[in-house]
Amino acid sequence: MANQISQRVERQTRQGNVILHSFCSPDEIASLSFRETFSRYARYNPIISKKETLIETASKPDANVTLAFTPEGKIVGFAMLVYPAPEERWLRVGEQVMMEVSVIEVSREWRSAGISKALLRLVTDHPLKEDRILYMVGYSWTWDLDGTGIAPMSYRDMMINLFASCEFKIFQTNEPNIMMRPENLFMARIGANISEPVQKRFKMVRFNLS
Amino acid sequence: MSQERYPKDVVLKDGTEIILRTVCDDDLEKLVQFYKDTQLSFRWFLKEDPCDPEVVRKWLENQKVGKSFSIVATCQEMIVGNAAMLMRPYGGRKHVGRLRTMVAHDFTNKQLGTWMVFDLTKRAMEMGLEKIRADFVVGVEDVAIRAFRNMDFVEEGLLKNYIRDENGTYHDYKIMIKQLHRVWSDF
Numbered sequence: 001m002a003n004q005i006s007q008r009v010e011r012q013t014r015q016g017n018v019i020l021h022s023f024c025s026p027d028e029i030a031s032l033s034f035r036e037t038f039s040r041y042a043r044y045n046p047i048i049s050k051k052e053t054l055i056e057t058a059s060k061p062d063a064n065v066t067l068a069f070t071p072e073g074k075i076v077g078f079a080m081l082v083y084p085a086p087e088e089r090w091l092r093v094g095e096q097v098m099m100e101v102s103v104i105e106v107s108r109e110w111r112s113a114g115i116s117k118a119l120l121r122l123v124t125d126h127p128l129k130e131d132r133i134l135y136m137v138g139y140s141w142t143w144d145l146d147g148t149g150i151a152p153m154s155y156r157d158m159m160i161n162l163f164a165s166c167e168f169k170i171f172q173t174n175e176p177n178i179m180m181r182p183e184n185l186f187m188a189r190i191g192a193n194i195s196e197p198v199q200k201r202f203k204m205v206r207f208n209l210s
Numbered sequence: 211m212s213q214e215r216y217p218k219d220v221v222l223k224d225g226t227e228i229i230l231r232t233v234c235d236d237d238l239e240k241l242v243q244f245y246k247d248t249q250l251s252f253r254w255f256l257k258e259d260p261c262d263p264e265v266v267r268k269w270l271e272n273q274k275v276g277k278s279f280s281i282v283a284t285c286q287e288m289i290v291g292n293a294a295m296l297m298r299p300y301g302g303r304k305h306v307g308r309l310r311t312m313v314a315h316d317f318t319n320k321q322l323g324t325w326m327v328f329d330l331t332k333r334a335m336e337m338g339l340e341k342i343r344a345d346f347v348v349g350v351e352d353v354a355i356r357a358f359r360n361m362d363f364v365e366e367g368l369l370k371n372y373i374r375d376e377n378g379t380y381h382d383y384k385i386m387i388k389q390l391h392r393v394w395s396d397f
Contacts, residue, residue: 153335172220172325182332182390207221 005127013113018076020115022066022122026055029065032073047103047142048078057082062099066123068106068115077106077115079123081134089175092210093133093202097194099126101136101163108147117165124166130191133202136163138185139177152183163187173206216281218329222320226285230329233273233280237289241266241282244289248312254376255347256310269294279333283313283322290314293326295334295342305340311354324357331361335390342390347373348382355384363388 006023021028034051048054057080058065068077080102084090090098101123106115124134138159140152148155160170168187178184186206190199204210217231233241245253245260258265272278277299283291293311298304309330313323327344334342344363346355359365367385374380 170215170218172218179328182328182335203219203221203227204225207223209221209223209225 007122007125009118009122011114011118013110013115015110015113017071018068018110018113018115019071020066020068020118020122022064022125024054024058024065024067026058029055029058029067032067032069032075034075047105051075054078054080062096062126062128064123064126066119068110068119076110077104077119079104079116079119081123081126089205089208090135092205094198096132097198098133098135098202099128101134104136104162108144111148116162120162120166124189128191129189130193132191133188133194133198134168134191135186135188136168137175137178138187140181140183152181156183156185159185160187171206174208175206220325222317222322222325224320226317226320228290228322228325229284230281230326231284233270233282233292235270237282238263238266238270240289241269241292244292244314245312247314249315250376251350252312255350255373256312260312272296279330279337281326281329283317283326285317290317291322291326293323293330295330295337295339297337297339305338307334307337307339307342309342309344311344319353323354324361327358327361331388331390340390342388344386344388346384346386347375348384350375350381355386358386358388361388 006021009020011018011020029051054065057063060082062083064081066079067075069075081099082102083096084098084100090100101120104116104119104123106119126132138156140155143152143155145152145155150158166189168189171186171188173186175186178186190202201210217229220228220230222228242261242263245266253260260266269278269280273280276297278294278296280292280294282289291311291313293309295307295309297307309327311323311326331342342363344358346358348355363386365384366387369383369385371380372383
């Protein structure tokens with residue numbers, strides 16, 4: 001499936017040319033370099049700091065690992081769309097109904113070039129997207145507030161605008177980690193083919209009632 | 211900075227579906243009726259009589275001029291909760307929002323108040339407030355005091371035998387504050 005639907009886009013940015021590629025295969029990810037652009041900072045640790053995590057995800061069913069990389073093969077950004085982990089409440093909505101944009105990351109030096117928006121568009125451009133509820137959770141403790149120099153609520157707004165550009169909407173939930181901080185965020189995009197009963201179940205699961 | 215998006219749907223712990231939205235002029239009569247239906251023992255402690263339409267009309271005006279931000283909770287078009295963040299546009303209290311919340315009797319103990327406070331807390335952060343203040347009558351509003359503690363409100367003051375209930379009995383008056391943090395600390 002991946003070969004038929006993967007997209008490759010080239011962009012020019014002020015930092016240099018960048019290639020965006022969706023549904024990357026484990027082999028392709030393995031051939032690119034990762035460490036140089038995703039170093040840790042004193043007040044910020046990227047959610048994913050090992051290339052192996054991307055490779056492992058790319059081999060999962062229906063998963064979409066989308067990368068942004070330079071012509072020299074350095075990964076400068078990535079996004080992943082995957083089914084939720086077994087312990088997540090979202091599995092209760094139904095088998096293979098929910099898929100999470102579990103990470104979207106652009107290295108500090110490559111930000112403000114529209115890469116995240118392009119990554120998100122490609123990672124959510126999934127052949128099953130109208131049959132799935134795509135979602136994201138935003139926890140402020142994973143945000144690079146130091147690197148962006150903005151307050152959590154402003155970062156939250158930035159995330160809302162980013163995901164709204166791909167038709168995600170804010171939904172309320174009592175998921176404890178999201179409730180932990182006022183700026184935390186839950187957004188979802190309900191596919192056109194999602195039935196009313198499943199939408200109702202999604203609503204109940206958001207409040208831990210099913 | 212964008213505002214919180216309304217309306218919002220929430221489901222209470224008994225499965226009741228609720229809509230949270232901002233108040234509007236059309237709510238005047240419904241709001242007055244909502245307060246008339248609440249127990250006197252609770253609305254007694256408000257600073258003005260919400261059963262007076264002129265009082266509620268003033269509240270709605272305050273919303274328009276930015277002195278307050280108020281939401282209602284509705285269930286099948288009926289108002290079942292009202293919460294407001296009251297603000298001072300001038301002076302030394304400009305950074306503090308003051309909370310006023312009321313929940314219909316049939317909707318207490320279902321976390322509706324929690325949802326409204328949680329929502330207004332987000333709004334307060336968007337508005338750049340630094341603290342939220344909420345006052346309670348000890349012995350009358352103890353359930354709310356416990357709920358606010360769970361939402362990280364801290365007791366900052368206690369006025370002994372300060373406030374009188376509708377029967378003339380004096381009660382302690384508790385002031386609770388929630389600090390809104392703009393950034394994470396470096397610890």
